[in-house]
Amino acid sequence: MAPCEALYGDAFEVRPWGTHLLRESLDKVKLIQDRLFMSKSRQKIYADQKVCNLEFMVGERVLLKVLPMKGVMIFGKKGKLSPRYIGPFEIVKRIGEVAYELALQPGLSDVHPIFHILMLKKYHQGGAHVIQWDSVLLDQNLIFEEEPITILDRQIRKLRSKEIASVKAQWKHRPVEKATWETESNMRSKYPQIF
Structure with a gap:
C-alpha cells in the first residue's frame, strides 16, 4: 500500500x-x-x-584480485570480464577485522599495501588463473588493460541488409581457448597494430 x-x-x-x-x-x-x-x-x-568467513594467518601466501579493463566490451561473453588474480604475496600483518597488509614487490610500490579481505584469495599452487604480477602494468586502482596479441580467425556474418566482419582475437594473458569474437571495425579502430 x-x-x-x-x-x-x-x-x-x-x-x-x-x-x-x-x-x-x-x-x-x-x-x-x-x-x-x-x-x-x-x-x-x-x-x-x-558471506563466507575468510581469515588468513600472518606469513600465509594469498592472491590479490585485479580488475581487467577491456578496450572492447561485449556483454554476454562468458569469462571476458571475470576477475583475475596476481601473486602470490605474503601477509605481513593483520589490520583490524577485515584488512591485511601484504608484502608487495618493488614494482608495485605505487599501490597501497593494505587490502580488504574481499580482495584476497587463498593461494593454491599451480593455479592457471594467476597472472604473474610483473607481466601486468597495474595502476593505483589495481586495474590493467587487456590487449589483443593476434588474430586467430576471420568470418563474415550475413544479415538481411548488411554483412558484419568479425575476427577471433587472442587476448594477452589469456590462453587460446579463451579467444573471443569481436567486430573487425572496432578492433581496427582500437588496435590497428595487430592487422
Whole structure:
C-alpha cells in the first residue's frame, strides 16, 4: 500500500477526530515499522548466506584480485570480464577485522599495501588463473588493460541488409581457448597494430 494510504486510509473515509485518530495513526506506524523490520531481517539472512568467513594467518601466501579493463566490451561473453588474480604475496600483518597488509614487490610500490579481505584469495599452487604480477602494468586502482596479441580467425556474418566482419582475437594473458569474437571495425579502430 502507498505510504499516504497506510497512514490516512482511504481518501473518502470519514475520519474521527481526537484520541481515536491518534491511536489509529500510531497503530499504523507500528505496523509499518514491523513490516520494515521483517523485510530488513529477510534481506540480512540472504546477505549473510553469501558471506563466507575468510581469515588468513600472518606469513600465509594469498592472491590479490585485479580488475581487467577491456578496450572492447561485449556483454554476454562468458569469462571476458571475470576477475583475475596476481601473486602470490605474503601477509605481513593483520589490520583490524577485515584488512591485511601484504608484502608487495618493488614494482608495485605505487599501490597501497593494505587490502580488504574481499580482495584476497587463498593461494593454491599451480593455479592457471594467476597472472604473474610483473607481466601486468597495474595502476593505483589495481586495474590493467587487456590487449589483443593476434588474430586467430576471420568470418563474415550475413544479415538481411548488411554483412558484419568479425575476427577471433587472442587476448594477452589469456590462453587460446579463451579467444573471443569481436567486430573487425572496432578492433581496427582500437588496435590497428595487430592487422
